[in-house]
Amino acid sequence: xxxxxxxxxxxxxxxxxxxxxxxxxxxxxxxxxxxxxxxxxxxxxxxxxxxxxxxxxxxxxxxxxxxxxxxxxxxxxxxxxxxxxxxxxxx
Amino acid sequence: xxxxxxxxxxxxxxxxxxxxxxxxxxxxxxxxxxxxxxxxxxxxxxxxxxxxxxxxxxxxxxxxxxxxxxxxxxxxxxxxxxxxxxxxxxxxxxxxxxxxxxxxxxxxxxxxxxxxxxxxxxxxxxxxxxxxxxxxxxxxxxxxxxxxxxxxxxxxxxxxxxxxxxxxxxxxxxxxxxxxxxxxxxxxxxxxxxxxxxxxxxxxxxxxxxxxxxxxxxxxxxxxxxxxxxxxxxxxxxxxxxxxxxxxxxxxxxxxxxxxxxxxxxxxxxxxxxxxxxxxxxxxxxxxxxxxxxxxxxxxxxxxxxxxxxxxxxxxxxxxxxxxxxxxxxxxxxxxxxxxxxxxxxxxxxxxxxxxxxxxxxxxxxxxxxxxxxxxxxxxxxxxxxxxxxxxxxxxxxxxx
Numbered sequence: 001x002x003x004x005x006x007x008x009x010x011x012x013x014x015x016x017x018x019x020x021x022x023x024x025x026x027x028x029x030x031x032x033x034x035x036x037x038x039x040x041x042x043x044x045x046x047x048x049x050x051x052x053x054x055x056x057x058x059x060x061x062x063x064x065x066x067x068x069x070x071x072x073x074x075x076x077x078x079x080x081x082x083x084x085x086x087x088x089x090x091x
Numbered sequence: 092x093x094x095x096x097x098x099x100x101x102x103x104x105x106x107x108x109x110x111x112x113x114x115x116x117x118x119x120x121x122x123x124x125x126x127x128x129x130x131x132x133x134x135x136x137x138x139x140x141x142x143x144x145x146x147x148x149x150x151x152x153x154x155x156x157x158x159x160x161x162x163x164x165x166x167x168x169x170x171x172x173x174x175x176x177x178x179x180x181x182x183x184x185x186x187x188x189x190x191x192x193x194x195x196x197x198x199x200x201x202x203x204x205x206x207x208x209x210x211x212x213x214x215x216x217x218x219x220x221x222x223x224x225x226x227x228x229x230x231x232x233x234x235x236x237x238x239x240x241x242x243x244x245x246x247x248x249x250x251x252x253x254x255x256x257x258x259x260x261x262x263x264x265x266x267x268x269x270x271x272x273x274x275x276x277x278x279x280x281x282x283x284x285x286x287x288x289x290x291x292x293x294x295x296x297x298x299x300x301x302x303x304x305x306x307x308x309x310x311x312x313x314x315x316x317x318x319x320x321x322x323x324x325x326x327x328x329x330x331x332x333x334x335x336x337x338x339x340x341x342x343x344x345x346x347x348x349x350x351x352x353x354x355x356x357x358x359x360x361x362x363x364x365x366x367x368x369x370x371x372x373x374x375x376x377x378x379x380x381x382x383x384x385x386x387x388x389x390x391x392x393x394x395x396x397x398x399x400x401x402x403x404x405x406x407x408x409x410x411x412x413x414x415x416x417x418x419x420x421x422x423x424x425x426x427x428x429x430x431x432x433x434x435x436x437x438x439x440x441x442x443x444x445x446x447x448x449x450x451x452x453x454x455x456x457x458x459x460x461x462x463x464x465x466x467x468x469x470x471x472x473x474x475x476x477x478x479x480x481x482x483x484x485x486x487x488x489x490x491x492x
Contacts, residue, residue, distance in 0.1 A: 069158075
């Protein structure tokens with residue numbers, strides 16, 4: 001089992017952000033983007049490879065959750081919130 | 092409530108006049124009549140554009156965290172077995188899920204899983220706990236019951252101190268922790284809690300489920316409210332609803348992981364909201380102790396403005412002026428009355444709820460609308476005019492016509 005490379009972690013980060021932008025619910029979308037950024041930033045100095053692998057595995061599971069929940073949210077989407085047409089996607 | 096009847100009238104007007112449709116998006120909630128099927132394909136031409144209000148009423152209920160829904164769905168689709176069925180895999184997998192959820196709830200409050208009984212919500216848990224009084228072994232056994240965090244003004248009670256006192260006096264200690272679980276650290280052993288009520292839908296879990304924590308050492312005896320097949324150690328009969336319980340467990344696990352991050356973010360947003368409002372408006376009072384306070388629940392009184400009229404003006408934001416369980420009446424909150432708030436200020440209170448999913452933009456929008464409407468309503472208020480002219484309202488003798 002190869003250790004997670006920096007490139008792998010970055011790919012995961014980008015994939016999670018990309019997917020999260022598709023949440024149709026404003027509150028879920030903003031939370032996911034913000035939380036992913038903050039979580040990766042918080043853990044950026046972790047050195048222990050075992051810990052890194054555990055974090056990567058959790059992130060992969062979370063990516064799966066995001067994908068499924070984005071899809072379900074789109075199936076059941078409703079109207080936008082009053083502030084959605086006013087502000088940009090960047091939280 | 093006035094707002095709801097106004098909404099009903101507007102909604103029935105919408106469904107009645109299906110002909111002419113305004114191009115400008117309106118700000119009411121869309122009324123989904125009869126057809127609950129989602130409109131997955133492109134919207135039908137006659138669909139009217141409406142915009143939903145921001146949700147700032149998390150003390151009333153919280154949205155499901157997507158991680159919670161993800162945990163629940165398999166048990167609503169394929170893993171539908173009864174957790175009490177002992178003879179096949181459907182039962183076993185359902186039971187395993189219930190026990191895993193039980194462990195997740197226990198872990199959040201420092202309890203043993205055997206001390207967690209699933210119920211339909213914190214209200215049922217409260218009833219079970221209080222009924223314990225009637226099942227008391229000794230004639231002089233009594234019970235102290237206190238809310239951990241108040242749902243109207245957000246005040247935090249000194250639970251650890253109360254627990255210590257109760258323990259020393261051999262009195263049972265129950266706390267309704269519905270608004271506190273997963274938001275502030277709770278440990279039933281550190282705080283000497285004997286009974287605790289937990290609500291699923293206050294912590295980003297599903298509605299219709301809760302739990303009661305019942306201490307085993309020393310044993311706390313409670314009487315079952317609901318009798319039947321003897322499930323949940325005979326304390327709460329009825330098939331345990333696996334999907335709901337799984338959701339509750341997932342919500343507790345997520346809360347345990349996110350507690351620190353959420354608390355820090357919510358504190359910052361709460362500070363932002365109160366500071367901006369108080370900087371721009373005079374005569375605003377925050378209800379509740381400023382030190383012992385959960386930041387996500389901000390209750391403000393705007394003097395010389397009637398709370399209900401401010402709520403109706405702020406129709407782009409979902410807010411409340413008191414506890415949802417009593418919102419049908421126009422009586423001011425018993426909590427505000429109890430902390431000695433003046434009658435007129437009690438009628439002017441609004442509760443702002445900030446939660447895990449609240450954004451800075453939502454806070455800013457809410458603040459802006461609030462300031463605008465308070466100013467506007469005050470301009471229309473003769474009381475405000477009198478105050479501006481330097482008249483002391485307390486010195487006025489109001490006479491009857």
